[in-house]
Structures are given as C-alpha cells and as structure tokens.
Amino acid sequence: MSCDYYETLEINRNASDADIKKAYRRLALKFHPSSNREPGSLEKFTQLGEAYDVLSDSRKKATYDKFGEEGLKGGIPAEFGTGGAWSSKYAYHRNPDKTFKQFFGGDNPFADFYTSDTPLQYGYLQPGVVKTQxxxxxxxxxxxxxxxxxxxxxxxxxxxxxxxxxxxxxxxxxxxxxxxxxxxxxxxxxxxxxxxxxxxxxxxxxxxxxxxxxKSHPLFVRRHNDLIYNAKISLEMALTGFSVDVQTLDGRLLTIPINDIVHPAYKKELSGEGMPLSQSPSQRGNLIITFDIQFPEKLSVERKHLIKQALDFKQ
Missing domain, CATH: 2.60.260.20 (Urease metallochaperone UreE, N-terminal domain)
Known part of the structure; x- marks a missing residue:
C-alpha cells in the first residue's frame, strides 16, 4: 500500500530536520501502543517509525523526494545512478519500537517499561509509567x-x-x-x-x-536602566547655550540648562531620571541627553565673514 511519509508525520515537504524530529516525537508519543490502546494505534505507530526512518536519513530522503516510494524500495533506475541502479533497495525492518528507542536514546520516556527479562508488550499499559512534560x-x-x-x-x-x-x-x-x-x-x-x-x-x-x-517609544530609547533622549539643536545654540525641555514618563517637565559648548560627542547626564531598577524600584537609572546639531546648508559671503570674525580669538 502506497504511503506519503510527509503526510504520515503531518509536515510539508519543506520541513527541516528539526521539524521532522519534532513531528515524530509528538506523534510517536501519542500513538505508542503502551499509552494508546485505540484500534489502529500499532499500525499508525509502525507507519510513523518508517516515515521517520526514511526522512531522517539524508540519502533515503533525497531518493524518496526524487523517485517516490517506488524508487526508494525498488532501486534507482540505471540512467539516474552514478554506477547503475542502487543495489541496496530500502525495506523497513517493521520494528517501530527499535526506531522509537534509537530516537529517544537514554531519555526514552518509556524507559521504565524495559527490563532485561520483561520487554514492552504492545497494547498493554504496564504500571509505573513515567509521565513526561x-x-x-x-x-x-x-x-x-x-x-x-x-x-x-x-x-x-x-x-x-x-x-x-x-x-x-x-x-x-x-x-x-x-x-x-x-x-x-x-x-x-x-x-x-x-x-x-x-x-x-x-x-x-x-x-x-x-x-x-x-515596543518602541517616540521620545526615548532604553539602554539597560538608562533612558536616552535626543535633542535637535542649531549650531548657534550649540555655541551660545540654551535649555532643553524633557517631558518625563512620570509626567514631569524637566528644564535642563546647557551652558557648555556642545560638540558632536557631548552628552548631558541626569542621575536618577531613568528607568526603575526591577529589583529595587525606588532606585532609577540615568537620563542621558544626546544632541543632533543642525548645521546650516548654505552661508552667504557676509555671514561667513561675520562667523570668521566671531571665531577669531586672536583679536
């Protein structure tokens, strides 16, 4: 009977290796005969084992993707192979419990069911089952x-x-x-x-x-416990001084005088005006004001001359 391994694992053909493993883990636990005694669970469990055995192996998967189940189990036609038909035709061992144990390894959620002299009996829920989260x-x-x-x-x-x-x-x-x-x-x-x-x-x-x-904020950028506020100022303001008004998150209006000459790397820091510390909300980080200096796009000859005079400190 023909089967679609992707459909069996309830995934699409673009599924990654991680998707294949995740799907097998979920469905194998769901249909394992030790915990699912509904009719057909053993057959479904066997189909899952075969589907995972093929899709988890890159060579088998590549053959199945290109030639389907017929090519996988019957061999690759000679004209497609590098040295004739693929001599090792695929056949599932029909032991889904073996696939299950190999997948889970030492973390087998049904490990307590297996002992050296008492194998797991399908269709019988033995006592002492260990639930997994x-x-x-x-x-x-x-x-x-x-x-x-x-x-x-x-x-x-x-x-x-x-x-x-x-x-x-x-x-x-x-x-x-x-x-x-x-x-x-x-x-x-x-x-x-x-x-x-x-x-x-x-x-x-x-x-x-x-x-x-x-979420992003229209005025502040957060950096750890600090808040950063960017103020746009003119070149005149940068050289002659000004004040900055900042509306805080708790509704206060701060007016901060700037008497220094503001250069591109200049920052003004106000202690205790940033974000609350999560472990101690009464303490807060800092408010850091940065400046974006807007330079004029053009200057007339007269204005250039006046600026040169104003900045000629040798006079």
Whole structure:
C-alpha cells in the first residue's frame, strides 16, 4: 500500500530536520501502543517509525523526494545512478519500537517499561509509567515603555485542553492568566505559568512562558536602566547655550540648562531620571541627553565673514 511519509508525520515537504524530529516525537508519543490502546494505534505507530526512518536519513530522503516510494524500495533506475541502479533497495525492518528507542536514546520516556527479562508488550499499559512534560509554549508579550516604567496588570485569555472527570476524555476550556508587570522589567524577561498547557492522560502539561518584548517609544530609547533622549539643536545654540525641555514618563517637565559648548560627542547626564531598577524600584537609572546639531546648508559671503570674525580669538 502506497504511503506519503510527509503526510504520515503531518509536515510539508519543506520541513527541516528539526521539524521532522519534532513531528515524530509528538506523534510517536501519542500513538505508542503502551499509552494508546485505540484500534489502529500499532499500525499508525509502525507507519510513523518508517516515515521517520526514511526522512531522517539524508540519502533515503533525497531518493524518496526524487523517485517516490517506488524508487526508494525498488532501486534507482540505471540512467539516474552514478554506477547503475542502487543495489541496496530500502525495506523497513517493521520494528517501530527499535526506531522509537534509537530516537529517544537514554531519555526514552518509556524507559521504565524495559527490563532485561520483561520487554514492552504492545497494547498493554504496564504500571509505573513515567509521565513526561511537553516542551514549554513560548509567546511574546509586547509592552510599552510606559508599562515597563510604571508597572501594570495584563490579563491574557488562553484556550487549553483539560481532562474531564472521567480521566479519559477531554474538552477545550478558556482560562484567564494574570501577569503582574513589575516596574523596570527588561526586554527578554520570562514569565512562567507552570503546567498551564494542554492536559493529557499520560503527559504533564507544558509550561506557558511569556517573553517581554518592548515596543518602541517616540521620545526615548532604553539602554539597560538608562533612558536616552535626543535633542535637535542649531549650531548657534550649540555655541551660545540654551535649555532643553524633557517631558518625563512620570509626567514631569524637566528644564535642563546647557551652558557648555556642545560638540558632536557631548552628552548631558541626569542621575536618577531613568528607568526603575526591577529589583529595587525606588532606585532609577540615568537620563542621558544626546544632541543632533543642525548645521546650516548654505552661508552667504557676509555671514561667513561675520562667523570668521566671531571665531577669531586672536583679536
């Protein structure tokens, strides 16, 4: 009977090696006869083993992709081979448990089922099964700079599969997860909700992990605990002095006098006016003001002469 290995593993033909491994792991655990006693589970488990055995091997996969199952199991036609037909025709060993053990190695989630004198019997769930936890489910949590400055509460609705009271069937239910965003949290902060993923009879629900992603801000750029504000000024202001007005994230208006001559690398730093420190919100980083000096595009001869006179310090 002809079969489509990609369809068996529920992946497309552009799947990477990692995608193939992930798909086999998920489906092999789902249809393993020790935990799935539904009719046809053993045959499905065997099909998964054959599909993974072919697609995880670069040579077998390349042959299957080009010539299909017939070419894989019957040999490559002579005109396509480098030295005639491929003499080693493929045939699956029909031992999906062998494929399963080779895949999981020492981390076999069913390792406790195997002993030197008591092999695993398909279709029989032996006592002492060790449940494995699904991989964490990661989602981005996009927060504004104001959210991260003040802190806030975010409520996120998730839908997950939960086991019913009979212990055999399941249903989809919604749940609200509440995230207490603390002042000063940084990009990449991870918030973990333990075991809030889908429930199953023979698995531990996955952790749900939210990862903080900071949105851009129209005025400030964040660098660790510091805030950077860029002020555009004229050349005249850079040479003669001025003041900068900065509206802070907590609603104050700072007026900062600049009496120094502002050169391209000049910065003004205000201590304690940056982001709160997540471990100690009463302390804050710094506000760093940088300057973008706007030079005139053209100068008349008269203006050039006046500037030369003004900058001639020898007079």
């Amino acid at each position: 699904d991989s964490p489910i990661e989602r981005d949590l996009h927060l504004s700079l104001d959210d991260l400055f003040h802190g806030c509460i975010k409520k996120i609705k998730i839908s997950r599969r939960v086991m019913n009271d009979d212990g055999n069937t399941s249903s989809i239910k919604d749940k609200i997860l509440t995230i207490d965003v603390r002042p000063g949290w940084k990009e990449g902060t991870r918030i973990i909700f333990s075991k809030e993923g889908d429930q199953g009879p023979n698995s531990i629900p996955a952790d749900i992990v939210f990862i903080v992603r900071q």
